Every structure is written in C-alpha cells, then in structure tokens.
Amino acid sequence: MACSKILIRAANWLGDAVMSLPALCAVRARFHEARITVLARPWVADLYRGEPAADEIVTIPAGVAARLVQARALAKQYFDSAILFPNSFESALMVRRAARERIGYNRDGRGFLLTTPIERPGKGDTPPHERYYYLELLRRAGIIDSLPPPEPILLHGAEQARCAGLSLFRDLGIDAPVIGVSPGAQNSRAKQWPPERFAAAARDMAAAIGGAVALFGSAQEAPLCQAIAAALRRSGTPVLSLAGETPLARFIELAAACRVFLTNDSGAMHVASALAVPTVAVFGPTDYIATAPAGPGGTIVREPVECSPCMLRDCPIDHRCMTRISADRVAQTALELLK
16 A cells, blocks of 8 residues: 555544544554645644644634535545544545545445445454554554554653743743643533532642642633632632633643643543643543543542443433542542652
C-alpha cells in the first residue's frame, strides 16, 4: 500500500481523540514520507496542532452547505487513502470522493461508501483499552502488522504548554501550585461525582500543598463550576472558575501547568493525563478499564458496586458508585501521586 497523501478523519470527542493518538502515530510510522491531513471537529482540532504526526489540520465547518463546499474541496485534493476513526455514516459520506481508498469500520450502514469496510472487533478480540479500537482498524486494514504494547499516551509539546500555562496563571493572579478540577462530564449526569465532594477534595489538596484551585468546564458547566468556586471561597481557598473561558488550546496550556488534576471520566481527564500531569479520575458508571487515563501518573478511584459499570447517563437508583467515594479518599489518592 503506497500512499503519499493520507486523510484521517479524527474522532469526534476529546477523550476519543486522545485515545486515538497512538493510531495516528502508527500511520505516521508506517508512511514516513506521506503528507497526513487530519480532518477534525472544531472542538478537538487544537489537540492535533502540536502533534508531529499531522502535517495539516482541517476543521469541519458547521452547517450542511459549508460541509458540502468542504467535501468538494477535499475531492479536488484527491488523497491516496482516507482513514475514518468515527463510526458515523456522515464521516464516510464526507470523504466519498476525496480518496481512492476509504478505510473504516463497517458500521452505521456506510459499508457501500468504503472501499475497505472493516468488521468491528468483537468482545475479547483486542485488549480492552479504547486505544486498541483504532489500532485494530489499522491492523485489519493491513497498515500495521500487530498491535503495539500499551505505552503511555503523551501529547507532544507538554513542556512548552506548561510554561505557557504558568504564565497565564500568573496573569490571572495565581503564582501558587494549582489544583485543576474538571467536575463536569459530557452528556452524562451519572458520570459526575457530587460537586460538594470536588469542593472538599480540592480544599484539602490546596491546604496540603499551599495551592490554589482552577475550575474548568464548558459554558454549560459554568453554573456547576461557580457553585464549587463559591464553596471554596467560603472555606478561604483561592480559586478561579474558568468554565466557558478556555478554548481547547488554552485549556491544554493551563492543564499542563497544574500540579495535580481532579476529574470525572471525561475528555479533560484524558488531556491532563496525556500531559503527564498527576491525574485522579473518579469512575462510576463507565468502564474503568476501557477508558482509564492512559498517560503517566494517572490513576482512578472507584467503588466496585454490583451495578457498575452500567454505562447509563442517569442513575435509576441511588448513584451508589459515586456517593460511596469520599472526598478524603480522592484527596489522599492525589497526595500519594505527588509523593
């Protein structure tokens, strides 16, 4: 398989994008001289800008008309191969005229749009971590010969990001060790540890290391972060609520500058861990093996209740997988990471 121009349709969500980075690097390792273009949603595009495996980042626009224009522009470039990390019909439709070879899992009724439709791996076919879902696509397509060992997933440019983040924190009035906290979880209330426990764990951490707290989240999570910030201020803990104020590129810099990061199972968890920041993730309803933080120094806290992992977005009972995890347990786990 000879390729000089490769189009990779990136995963749609931040955590998935981080977990697919080993597959992107595997494509680069296989095709050293190829020009690799990553086609990504706006909210994940900045993740790839510092990655040497990608030569060009193209952002998918909003709106059907704009995407049709982009699809025609991609068709004019005509790539040797397009590799689709998402499972959606739309992702295959977007590149149907853009590449001679189109590789993706045969899902969502899109097999006829692919030149190389790949059967989805069954349970037990691959190691359980989600990174292998993307790597197995490459193996079955003949791009790699075998699945690699589970090396830590790391973002390139982490040290430069850390220096930039420290400068940003100083501009915001913080010159102390920062405890990063991301208390939200995309599209799932069941994945969220109680906010008052995030406040208590962050308070105890700040007291233990003489630090301040920075809260991160989307604009929709601003009320949640503001409530936690208010509780921390009442306890005398220095805190900034930055929810809705940090585009991904800035979040990467600020997260890299944190001394430790407390979070749910979320995209922020994967980014912080891949920046080699000591990361404590509270897991409840989701699969703690498949989506565990894969960077160095990441760890999880969970309560092995009989109904977990249920993968539900809302708990139909008493949310025991989360409510049985104490703030002290999370804070002590974080302090152990810092030793």
